[in-house]
Amino acid sequence: xxxxxxxxxxxxxxxxxxxxxxxxxxxxxxxxxxxxxxxxxxxxxxxxxxxxxxxxxxxxxxxxxxxxxxxxxxxxxxxxxxxxxxxxxxxxxxxxxxxxxxxxxxxxxxxxxxxxxxxxxxxxxxxxxxxxxxxxxxxxxxxxxxxxxxxxxxxxxxxxxxxxxxxxxxxxxxxxxxxxxxxxxxxxxxxxxxxxxxxxxxxxxxxxxxxxxxxxx
Numbered sequence: 001x002x003x004x005x006x007x008x009x010x011x012x013x014x015x016x017x018x019x020x021x022x023x024x025x026x027x028x029x030x031x032x033x034x035x036x037x038x039x040x041x042x043x044x045x046x047x048x049x050x051x052x053x054x055x056x057x058x059x060x061x062x063x064x065x066x067x068x069x070x071x072x073x074x075x076x077x078x079x080x081x082x083x084x085x086x087x088x089x090x091x092x093x094x095x096x097x098x099x100x101x102x103x104x105x106x107x108x109x110x111x112x113x114x115x116x117x118x119x120x121x122x123x124x125x126x127x128x129x130x131x132x133x134x135x136x137x138x139x140x141x142x143x144x145x146x147x148x149x150x151x152x153x154x155x156x157x158x159x160x161x162x163x164x165x166x167x168x169x170x171x172x173x174x175x176x177x178x179x180x181x182x183x184x185x186x187x188x189x190x191x192x193x194x195x196x197x198x199x200x201x202x203x204x205x206x207x208x209x210x211x212x213x214x215x216x217x
Contacts, residue, residue: 002150002182007044007054016040017054020201024059024149027176027183029193032203038186041203042152045184047071058150069098075152078159080139082127088138089114089123095142109145117141117171133164137171144175151175153185157192169195 004018016037022028030038043049044056047068056063063071074095082091093100093110102110114123117137127135136156143151156172157165173196176183187193193200 001059002045003055003057004041004044005055005057007051007056009040009044009049009051011040018044022182022184024182025180027196027198028185028201029190029196029198030184030186030201030203031188031190031193036203038203039154042075042154042184042186045150046073046075046152071150072148073150073152074143074146074148075154076136076139076143076156078155080127080135082135082138084127087124087126088119088130091127091138092141092145095145113141113145116144116174131164132159133161133167136160136164136168140168140171140175144179147179149179149181151179151181151183153183155186155188157187157189172196 001024002022004020007018009016014035018037018041030041032038040049044051045063047063047066047070050064058072083094086094089110090100092113093102093106096102096106096109111123114120117140119134119137119141122130122134127138130138153172157168160168169192175181176196183196183198185192185196185198190200192198
């Protein structure tokens with residue numbers, strides 16, 4: 001279980017206090033108006049910002065002393081965070097080897113995940129040579145390769161056309177089925193939540209509560 005207990009943060013005139021418990025292997029969608037704290041919550045969980053007080057814990061172990069790379073978390077950012085000077089293969093391999101020095105077994109894992117997401121033949125290409133949907137596939141492949149128990153999704157479909165969006169939803173279903181992570185997704189579209197069978201978390205007045213009409217994945 002991922003638990004935020006009185007996790008308080010002040011940024012200028014904005015203040016948030018998060019009290020929430022999220023179950024492992026479940027999928028949640030964060031909905032709410034701009035400024036309600038959706039990105040703030042993801043950044044707190046991911047370790048990109050620290051709360052002023054309170055606790056953030058995974059399986060009863062605090063995360064507050066852990067840097068982002070040390071947390072049991074991988075994040076699929078809206079902008080993909082791909083390195084344009086690196087190949088598809090190298091961008092994916094960064095998920096398990098920041099120095100790109102891979103064992104034979106790990107190299108085989110990269111090759112396998114490239115095929116798994118339908119990018120066979122793209123390994124030597126670079127991000128500027130890819131479409132937006134293909135770049136998103138590369139970023140998702142990196143998440144799949146890391147196999148962390150928590151997956152954070154920052155509006156993963158917002159820049160995609162309808163066809164590519166449906167393809168990405170299908171791929172995410174595969175990732176969720178294979179790895180069974182706790183998934184937390186920011187979205188402005190309730191259809192995205194329904195597509196991933198996500199339980200809805202409504203962000204209101206600096207707090208989070210579970211929607212009563214949502215279902216677990």
